[in-house]
Amino acid sequence: MSEIKTESISSLVDNYSPSTDDSISAHLVDNMLKDEHLSSTWQNYHLIGDVLRDEVPQSLQLDLSETISAAIAQEATILSPNSSMKTSGKNSHLSTDENVSISNNSAAQQTNNVVDASNRFKAKIANLIKPMGQVAIAASAAALMIVGVQNNVIDNSTVTPSQVVQTVPLSGYANPVSFNVQSTPTQQSQQSRQQTQQAMNEQLASDRIAQQRRLQALLKDHNQQVKLGSNIK
Amino acid sequence: MKLSAFLLLLLSFNVSAITADTESAKLSLERLTNSLRQLNFSTSFVVVKNNQAEPYHWLHGIGENEQELEIFTRLNGPRRDVLRQGDIVSYIEPEQEPYSIISSDVRSPIPTIFRGNISELEESYRFISVGRSRILGRVAQLVRIVSKDKYRFSYWLWLDQKTGLLLKMAVLTRQGQLLEQIQFTHIEVNEQLTDNLEQFQLTELPEVVEVTQQYNKALSWQVDWLPQGFTVVKSNQHKLNSHNQDDEKAVEFMLFSDGLVEVSVYVNLSQEKFRAPEYASDGATMVYNHILQGIEVGIVGDIPLATAKKIAESIAPAVIDNVKDNALHSKGEQQDD
The missing domain is CATH 1.10.287 (Helix Hairpins)
Structure with missing residues (x-):
């Protein structure tokens, strides 16, 4: 069960809803909010993703969720991807500068966090196309395999019951x-x-x-x- | 973009499938036959079926007077060996005393036809050379033996480019479901006979048993339908001893073969009028049994369930006279028993 959940989380992180089970995906976010383990999994997957995409700020804050939620409480204006883009565009040069110098100032840290969040949104949108392409490749590879196997099966129209062959030894x-x-x-x-x-x-x-x-x-x-x-x- | 990529892949695959060379497939299979007969090799392989893996040793060599020597040994569980010196084949099994028979082929996980005349299969199967891949660290040529109709399984063989020997074999349904696999784990080809076979050459095999065959005994049943290419290998009446039960029942037995696959048909009258079809599979081997109108029919062989069922349903009283009414009448009588 938890394996399926983590898998679903993984696919959520990758920006498409898990196809394994609808009921799981529907309650996944709710479960994640309640379950500490799941939410940490969510966190870790994002961290992994960030590292892979080379988006880790030089001052690495392992627990971002609290600061982010505080930031979101303050900056409630981030509603659509567009506004987040604007914000990030405004702050982009600022953020790189800020990221270089490790700021201990709490206020600076907050903006930093917001930037992190918006950066991530941007990355998400940019990467929205990427998984699609990957899915396309994966799908055609899978189709190729199926076609390979069924290459000589095309004339077989009737469904033979041999699919229900008992595989009991x-x-x-x-x-x-x-x-x-x-x-x-x-x-x-x-x-x-x-x-x-x-x-x-x-x-x-x-x-x-x-x-x-x-x-x-x-x-x-x-x-x-x-x-x-x-x-x- | 997605769709076009898919179509492109589909197209490229179809083209490659069309150009697949039947002739080169046959040549590969003939090379396998020669290698299996002429080379000194010692191999290990694993038979994977029913979620189990059974390891075997397989040694082959040419001894004195060009005599073929061969040993199959199952490595797990009770000893189950097949030994061969030329035409004498010995079976060492846990169920019974070791015995030998004079035979040209060996009952082992490797189909006998591979060392026989491969063109016998052309009536029922197509040979398709597919491509190369890497098996057991070697370059392997994949050859598919594909059934021409839907009543049989397909066999994929991966053959060693260097020696022509078998590296891997898979039995699949037409839908592509994998039923059984043989994966070689070790292959060694030598110039000289290995020590094991050298020793085996001097060993005396168990006594040869004479198999008495009851010929010309007219059977009261016949099979009206079989997939094309199957011919009778033998037919007889014998006792079928059920698993440590006293009630041995006499059955009429027919064995059919299409070269690659053997199918046994058992027919006997039963006290029960009807029993729903029962079946089980052991890897690719289907065991099917039912009672219909007081006739118990059993089918065993490496065939799909649908085929077994169709064969079983085609069992009819043997027509000795040309008059069909007679047959129907006798069928009625037998039901009264």
């Missing part, structure tokens, strides 16, 4: 061959239902064993016959 292992358990009638009371369920399970188990034996006998005999079969040729 047969020879030498005790695993029963899996089949769907039929659902019990709903009218029955809880207890009798449990009893019948149990009886059915036992019945099913013995059926399975019998079935397993039948199939295994066939497989064994087949192998044997193939060995001896070569005699005739």
